[in-house]
Amino acid sequence: MLQFMTIGILYNISPRTKYLAPGLDLSADSDIEATVRAVKAVFEKDNQVILIQISDHTYDWLRRKKPDVLFNICEGFGGDNRGEIYVAALLEQAGIPFTGSDFFTLALCMDKERTKEILSFNGVPTPKFQVFVTAGDPLDGRLRFPLIVKPAREDASLGIGPDSVVYDENALRKKAGSIIETFGQPAMAEEYVDGRELNISVIGNGEGAEVLPVSEIIFDIPPDRPKIVDYDAKWVKDSPMYTGTSGVCPAGLEESLLRKVGDTALKAYRVMGVRDYGRVDIRLKGDVPYVIEVNPNPGKYVDTGFIRSARAAGYSFEEICRKILNLTLERSGLPALSAGTAASAAAPAEEHTVGTDRVFAVRAGGEHV
Incomplete structure (x- = not known):
């Protein structure tokens, strides 16, 4: 087992505004900082922890510093939640193991139409659906109301509200048109279960x-x-x-x-x-x-x-975080993380500023400043 590792915690703090109409309130990133602190507390007991807020300069920094592994909690970048896909691709190019799915899977699952096609092909039950590129697209006569209408390439329930379940064609086209205009992407209507x-x-x-x-x-x-x-x-x-x-x-x-x-x-x-x-x-x-x-x-x-x-299932927050990281290390051919005892030695605390990044190397017991 490794007694000491350099673990990067990669995260984003950015408003998701790229495809949203002015005044549309979003708070989907509001708990990220609390999560970063909680995950840091899990690993800082026995490892060097680096907190990395994603920016345009992160790739070059990672290529130079090469942490052993990254705990990836990025959910967007540059005001676009699809940025989580680009971040995963960047990490793969940097050659550093990171927790969670690769960019290809993230991209597939973000695309609700492709996801449902793959599920259907493999015999996994999923509601019938239709994608609307324009609000005037012909309606598939096989669909049965009520339908639920949502953006075709978003997550975190963005674009879903009290008017999302529709009971007739007029309401469907009104909601589809609103999504297309607001989010700049197709709308998907699926049978409401x-x-x-x-x-x-x-x-x-x-x-x-x-x-x-x-x-x-x-x-x-x-x-x-x-x-x-x-x-x-x-x-x-x-x-x-x-x-x-x-x-x-x-x-x-x-x-x-x-x-x-x-x-x-x-x-x-x-x-x-x-x-x-x-x-x-x-x-x-x-x-x-x-x-x-x-x-x-x-x-x-x-x-x-x-x-x-x-x-x-009986896991504490610390245990589930360590299990996730060890799954990443295992599939990457690396030794498992130590069980959480205090490290016998730790690197001195460092602080790095890279462009708009705030990057902190924190030894055991250190503080995020």
């Missing part, structure tokens, strides 16, 4: 991947709001949707349904090429688990669904 909402977190690689306890979203929301996890439900903490969509883990499912849901999530995870960790979101109607999204980069904030499921 009125069923139980399940989040299935998965950890591991290949045949070794395992399903963590299933989490269910319990809806206690105003009667005029559709039962969906929209933007307010995810990010606006003082809203009725946020307070009325609590997660319960483990979900109250009978054993046969748990197996079916878990098998479906594992198949989706594998066919999409997710590695190390991820989350599969499912709508369960009757005994059919419909995959609505595969998320290869779920939030690792201390109160998110992924962490909730990990805790239900």
Whole structure:
């Protein structure tokens, strides 16, 4: 086992504004700094930790300094959440192992149309859908209302609100047109599955991947709001949707349904090429688990669904972070991280400023200044 490593924690702090209309409030990055502090606390006991805020200069810095491994919690770059894809490609070019999926998988899963095509081809149930490049595109007569309309290439419930579930063609075209204009990308309409909402977190690689306890979203929301996890439900903490969509883990499912849901999530995870960790979101109607999204980069904030499921499986926050990093080291052919005892020696604390980067090398017990 390695007794000492240099671990970079790569993160972004940037408003996601590139494709959004003026005045549209976003807070999807609001918990990143707290997550950085929590992850730093996990590894700084026995390793040198470098906090790296992504910028235009990060690639050159990484090529020079070559940390042993990167714990990647970047969810965007340059005001564009698709930047998480570009960051992963940059890290691959830098030749430094990093946690989570590669750029190809991140790009595939960001593209909801391609994701659903791959799932369907591989026999994974997913709702029927249509992509609208313009609001006037002919409607596929095989689709049945109600439909849910969302941006085709976004995550974090961006663009999803109380008007996203539509019951007729006029409402569909109005919502599709709004998404196309606001986000500068196609809109996707899929059949709305009125069923139980399940989040299935998965950890591991290949045949070794395992399903963590299933989490269910319990809806206690105003009667005029559709039962969906929209933007307010995810990010606006003082809203009725946020307070009325609590997660319960483990979900109250009978054993046969748990197996079916878990098998479906594992198949989706594998066919999409997710590695190390991820989350599969499912709508369960009757005994059919419909995959609505595969998320290869779920939030690792201390109160998110992924962490909730990990805790239900018996992992502490520290243990799940170390497990993720060790999965990365294992597939990269590197020795596992030490178990968390204090290091016998540590490099002196350093501070680096690279352009707009704030990069800090922190020895055991050090502070982020």
